[in-house]
Amino acid sequence: MAKNKESFARTLFIVVGLCLICSIFVSTAAVLLKPTQQENKLLDKQKYILEAANLIDSKSQVTKQEILDTYEKFVEAKVINLKTGDEVTGVNADTFDQQKASRDPETSSVPEHDIASIKRVADNAVVYLVHDEAGKVTSVILPVHGYGLWSTMYAFLAVEPDLNTVQNLVYYSQGETPGLGGEVENPVWKAKWKGKKLFDEQGNVAISVTKNPAIAETPYGVDALSGATLTSNGVQHSLTFWLGEEGFANFIKKARNGGLS
Incomplete structure (x- = not known):
């Protein structure tokens, strides 16, 4: 009996020891890898911003250094206050985490008209000004997001300097159904946004993701995704919210x- 107890104690000691060693290893790896993960996350975001600005082709292979150099040369990130529209100084726009800010009650609020089902909106947001070689603004990129059928969908909306004509709508994170709602990333559908108008002559949000071909052919219409009504509605609601008074208006x-x- 004593031998059994000794054997059990030894086994338990070994198991606990192994668990402790593994937990230390995992924790250390997580700490050491965190800077690399954050760097890769920032690089990925910059790549999608450059794609939205037509500075890189999503189909071509670009190196990390090419992304960094192109972004630094042509893109200027600014943090703005959504309620006033003014730039917020003293904040690093390239590292500002808008999603994190939206989860903190101290730096966010519950929207009055939450048509995009985002639950909370950060007080501040990042906008991206894209310049040409001469320093002239050629594109303004607004981050937008909203709920689709299964997920919150995140995108960059690139517009002309008139803040009305669409250049691109690039979704970079979404969990919609592949082949249906997931087609928000399909280049064919994305191409339909180019040249569309966001606002009518009275300044009202007029862009419409629609199943009506007659409306889709107008400057204010884009074909809804086939078989993905709720995802298409999510795109519509995202734009309606973020172009409105509680967004970037x-x-x-x-x-x-x-x-x-």
Whole structure:
């Protein structure tokens, strides 16, 4: 009996020891890998921003250094306050985590008209100004997100300096059904956004993701995704919210009045 107890104690000691060693190893690896993970996450975001700005082709292979150099040369990130539309100084726009800020009650609020089902909206957001070789703004990129059928879908909306004409709508994170809602990433569907208008002559949000061919052929319409009504609605609601008063409306108004620099 004593031998059995001794054997059990020894086995337990070994198991506990192995668990402790493994936990230390995993924790150490997580700490050591965190800077690399954050760097890769930032690089991935910059790649999608460059794609939205037509500075790289999503189909071509680009190196890490090419992404970094192109982004640094042509893209200027700014943190803006959504309520005022003014730039927020003293904040690193390239590392500002808007998603994290939206989860903190101290830096976010519950939207009054949560049509995009985002639950909370951060007080501040990042916008990206894309310049040409001469320093002239050629594109403004707005991050937008909203809930589709299964997931929150994140995208970069690139518009002309008039803040009305669409250049690109690039979804970079979504969990919709492959072949249906997942087609938000299909180049054929993405191409349908180019040249579309977001606002009517009265300044109202007019862009429509629609099943009506007659509307889709107008400057304000884009074909809805076939067989993915709720995902298409999610795209519509995302744009309606983020182009509205609780989104980028105040920034857009100021930018149109000479705020782009």
